[in-house]
Amino acid sequence: MNELVGTGRLVRLILRRDRVLMPLWVVWIAIIPIGYVASINGLFPTAAGRQTYADESAHNAGFVALYGRLFGSSLGELVAWRAGFIPVAIGLFTILTVIRHTRMEEETGRRELLGATVVGRYAGLAAAVLTTCVANLVLGALVALGLMSQDLPAAGSWALGLEFAAAGWMFAALAAVVAQLTASARSARSIAIVVLAATYVLRLAGDISAIGSGAVSWLSWLSPIGWVQRIRPYGGDRWWPLALAVGVTAVLVWVAVALSARRDVGSGLLASRPGPASAGAGLRSPLALAWRLHRGLLLGWAVGFALLGIVFGGVAKSVGDMAQDNQTFADIVARVGGTAGVIDSDLAGSIGILGLIAAAYAIQATLKLRDEETSGHAEPVLSTATGRLRWAAGHLLFTFLGPAVALLASGLAMGITYGSTAHDVGGQVPRLVAGAMAQLPAVWVLAAIAVLLFGTLPRLSPVGWGALAACLLLFLVGGAVRLDQWVMDISPYTHLPHLPGGEVTATPLVVLTAVAAALAVVGLAGLRRRDMPTP
Amino acid sequence: MTEAIRTEGLVKTFGRTRALDGLEMSVHTGEVHGFLGPNGAGKTTTIRILLGLTRADAGTAQLLGGNPWSDATALHRRLAYVPGDVTLWPNLTGGEVIDLLGRMRGGLDKQRRADLLERFDLDPRKKGRAYSKGNRQKVALIAALASDVELLVLDEPTSGLDPLMEEVFREAIRDEQRRGDRTVLLSSHILSEVEALCDRITIIRDGRAVETGSLADMRHLTRTSIRAELSAPADGLAALPGVHHLHAEDGKVSFDVDTEALDSALRQLTAVGVRSLVSQPPTLEELFLRLYDRKGEAAPRGSGAGAEVAR
Ligand SMILES: Nc1ncnc2c1ncn2[C@@H]1O[C@H](COP(=O)(O)OP(=O)(O)O)[C@@H](O)[C@H]1O
Numbered sequence: 073m074n075e076l077v078g079t080g081r082l083v084r085l086i087l088r089r090d091r092v093l094m095p096l097w098v099v100w101i102a103i104i105p106i107g108y109v110a111s112i113n114g115l116f117p118t119a120a121g122r123q124t125y126a127d128e129s130a131h132n133a134g135f136v137a138l139y140g141r142l143f144g145s146s147l148g149e150l151v152a153w154r155a156g157f158i159p160v161a162i163g164l165f166t167i168l169t170v171i172r173h174t175r176m177e178e179e180t181g182r183r184e185l186l187g188a189t190v191v192g193r194y195a196g197l198a199a200a201v202l203t204t205c206v207a208n209l210v211l212g213a214l215v216a217l218g219l220m221s222q223d224l225p226a227a228g229s230w231a232l233g234l235e236f237a238a239a240g241w242m243f244a245a246l247a248a249v250v251a252q253l254t255a256s257a258r259s260a261r262s263i264a265i266v267v268l269a270a271t272y273v274l275r276l277a278g279d280i281s282a283i284g285s286g287a288v289s290w291l292s293w294l295s296p297i298g299w300v301q302r303i304r305p306y307g308g309d310r311w312w313p314l315a316l317a318v319g320v321t322a323v324l325v326w327v328a329v330a331l332s333a334r335r336d337v338g339s340g341l342l343a344s345r346p347g348p349a350s351a352g353a354g355l356r357s358p359l360a361l362a363w364r365l366h367r368g369l370l371l372g373w374a375v376g377f378a379l380l381g382i383v384f385g386g387v388a389k390s391v392g393d394m395a396q397d398n399q400t401f402a403d404i405v406a407r408v409g410g411t412a413g414v415i416d417s418d419l420a421g422s423i424g425i426l427g428l429i430a431a432a433y434a435i436q437a438t439l440k441l442r443d444e445e446t447s448g449h450a451e452p453v454l455s456t457a458t459g460r461l462r463w464a465a466g467h468l469l470f471t472f473l474g475p476a477v478a479l480l481a482s483g484l485a486m487g488i489t490y491g492s493t494a495h496d497v498g499g500q501v502p503r504l505v506a507g508a509m510a511q512l513p514a515v516w517v518l519a520a521i522a523v524l525l526f527g528t529l530p531r532l533s534p535v536g537w538g539a540l541a542a543c544l545l546l547f548l549v550g551g552a553v554r555l556d557q558w559v560m561d562i563s564p565y566t567h568l569p570h571l572p573g574g575e576v577t578a579t580p581l582v583v584l585t586a587v588a589a590a591l592a593v594v595g596l597a598g599l600r601r602r603d604m605p606t607p
Numbered sequence: 608m609t610e611a612i613r614t615e616g617l618v619k620t621f622g623r624t625r626a627l628d629g630l631e632m633s634v635h636t637g638e639v640h641g642f643l644g645p646n647g648a649g650k651t652t653t654i655r656i657l658l659g660l661t662r663a664d665a666g667t668a669q670l671l672g673g674n675p676w677s678d679a680t681a682l683h684r685r686l687a688y689v690p691g692d693v694t695l696w697p698n699l700t701g702g703e704v705i706d707l708l709g710r711m712r713g714g715l716d717k718q719r720r721a722d723l724l725e726r727f728d729l730d731p732r733k734k735g736r737a738y739s740k741g742n743r744q745k746v747a748l749i750a751a752l753a754s755d756v757e758l759l760v761l762d763e764p765t766s767g768l769d770p771l772m773e774e775v776f777r778e779a780i781r782d783e784q785r786r787g788d789r790t791v792l793l794s795s796h797i798l799s800e801v802e803a804l805c806d807r808i809t810i811i812r813d814g815r816a817v818e819t820g821s822l823a824d825m826r827h828l829t830r831t832s833i834r835a836e837l838s839a840p841a842d843g844l845a846a847l848p849g850v851h852h853l854h855a856e857d858g859k860v861s862f863d864v865d866t867e868a869l870d871s872a873l874r875q876l877t878a879v880g881v882r883s884l885v886s887q888p889p890t891l892e893e894l895f896l897r898l899y900d901r902k903g904e905a906a907p908r909g910s911g912a913g914a915e916v917a918r
Pocket residue numbers: 605606621624625626644645646647648649650651652653
């Protein structure tokens with residue numbers, strides 16, 4: 073076991089370096105389900121109330137997409153179901169932690185420094201995985217004890233706690249494998265997060281299919297998140313998925329160890345291949361450079377949006393079917409204009425969500441400018457004949473047109489998938505593409521806020537995310553808590569037409585676009601006047 | 608003689624820090640100008656003002672006859688810049704960066720690019736993230752040196768290079784010097800580098816130019832170290848002005864001598880009879896230490912040897 077010498081010391085090092093961050097996410101995540109107990113108890117104090125809520129929720133495509141499937145109506149089952157997104161959050165923190173203490177250590181060369189002391193070959197990997205797995209176990213135990221303290225059954229509480237822990241273990245092991253593949257921590261993180269997102273999308277697609285036709289319900293079985301939810305805390309407490317998760321974790325850890333045995337410290341298995349010795353004829357302008365820096369992001373977002381479009385378009389028909397079957401909705405259905413109206417309003421809701429997500433892309437693309445200047449990449453470019461505005465313009469092209477490409481992709485995908493279930497591809501594609509594109513003016517306003525901050529108050533650039541968070545909050549809770557209209561009007565999304573199905577007037581679209589243009593112009597004027605930061 | 612760079616009373620503050628405090632500097636066209644100062648002296652801040660990346664709070668700066676802030680784009684066609692801390696895009700190769708920067712400046716000499724790659728022993732096919740600090744610096748240096756520009760602005764360009772590569776760099780700068788039509792502003796805290804390469808020097812400390820002139824001008828401020836074995840005791844030495852740190856023992860003497868007193872000191876020695884003699888040339892190191900140790904007060908001249916020995 074020479075190869076593990078020093079693991080204990082490295083564990084202590086990790087605990088020291090993460091002494092604030094790790095307890096924070098462990099405790100924060102553990103508190104959430106305990107909070108659900110109180111809120112569900114408050115909303116539905118009686119068993120009958122819970123039953124009605126459960127009956128409606130179990131077939132609501134949006135809820136099932138977000139949280140997973142619901143099979144019972146006990147308080148415990150509702151809590152466990154509402155906590156359905158938590159394994160994703162756990163997976164995210166776990167991945168970031170493991171990669172931070174494995175690949176990042178190697179990339180920065182700190183691993184080499186330690187490697188020269190008495191530290192075994194696998195000690196770093198073992199310490200990172202071990203610490204993270206124990207943190208997940210602690211998280212699970214906190215959840216179990218917390219829920220038991222709320223008078224929920226012990227077996228179910230432990231089942232939910234272990235569900236979370238098991239999800240964490242699998243993603244810790246997955247991150248350990250990915251950390252062996254690439255030489256840069258950044259690519260390792262991206263790969264692991266893409267896998268995490270894929271497991272969520274598979275779970276989502278399988279579960280939605282299960283409440284509808286069931287044709288592709290097996291997709292949930294491809295997803296680790298799907299497996300652990302099969303434990304069904306408080307509703308059967310099945311333990312075998314736990315064994316499956318432990319088995320997968322063990323296999324992945326074994327793979328990670330085997331891979332790490334085959335490579336040198338600092339290198340990745342996916343060797344960074346040598347590239348061209350000289351630039352292609354096209355790489356000669358700030359725009360061409362921006363294309364190189366943004367094309368991966370653009371492709372990722374476009375594919376992601378197309379996938380979301382497929383999912384939203386795919387479920388729209390079953391939403392209509394459900395509305396038809398459900399007596400309680402009958403009068404609402406009639407009011408919005410029959411089943412077609414229900415489907416349109418579902419599609420419009422989906423497009424609204426896409427619009428908000430598209431703004432995240434726009435802000436991310438804008439912040440790339442900030443990233444370029446603080447990392448020192450911008451300085452050599454700006455010391456050539458490239459002026460600041462031309463430099464910024466290359467990136468801003470992606471800020472403003474990137475979301476358009478993503479929304480177009482999702483509109484097309486929705487149109488094709490929904491159109492084919494409704495046997496009307498030719499009719500639906502233009503409607504849904506138009507609906508998706510109509511989100512752009514609001515996306516541009518948020519993008520322009522980010523540009524304004526970048527140009528005038530560069531240190532506050534990340535506050536652009538705050539603007540998006542505010543819009544998201546208004547979108548999610550504004551209707552439910554009946555906020556005053558003027559509060560709702562703060563969000564540019566409030567002013568968009570509800571498409572497909574709603575009425576379109578040009579004024580709000582033109583005004584929003586003009587506001588966006590004005591904000592961006594002020595931002596760029598600020599950029600021309602200010603100092604570039606010292607890298 | 609025309610000036611490539613001129614600054615007058617340049618002031619720049621960052622919050623409480625006064626990075627530049629009335630900087631005066633003048634770089635003649637066609638010369639290699641050393642910009643020497645310890646870390647934090649304000650070299651990078653000055654260069655960033657000259658490149659229009661930062662605006663000065665007060666004072667004026669002129670670069671290639673234009674205003675570095677308002678004429679930035681036009682001026683940048685005529686210069687190439689190597690930052691002190693080169694960072695490269697992780698997914699572009701070194702070769703791509705060289706070409707891209709060269710083209711954005713308005714052209715690159717292909718022959719010279721190939722030649723420099725060879726001399727600096729750089730593999731242009733690696734991705735940015737795979738280069739060490741020294742190799743990233745080489746990428747920026749090659750991009751600058753292969754560009755057909757009037758002015759090279761180099762901010763501590765050798766801080767990551769090994770001694771072998773530093774020699775290659777010096778050779779490349781000497782090539783520029785021989786061509787005679789390029790101006791080079793070379794910031795550095797490495798004295799031997801400036802000493803080896805530069806025609807004129809500006810020494811900066813706490814945001815002010817404390818000395819400026821040619822290397823020869825500076826040498827009058829520096830001392831030569833002499834060690835000699837003599838046939839008989841050299842009695843007159845201690846009395847000579849400009850002789851410091853005198854030690855005499857068993858017919859061996861060692862002392863430091865100001866440049867203007869060198870001739871008279873040597874006459875004294877030869878008068879007694881010299882068996883062996885070792886002299887060390889004045890270094891800027893010494894000048895540098897004296898300038899900074901003494902909080903900027905003028906270097907002492909011609910003080911008596913006795914006082915110096917006692918120090
Ligand atoms: N962006 C900045 N913000 C705050 N202080 C700065 C900034 N840039 C430089 N300084 C300060 O200005 C002084 C001069 O720095 P600099 O020009 O980088 O020196 P040099 O390049 O000679 O090492 C230092 O004290 C430094 O800390």
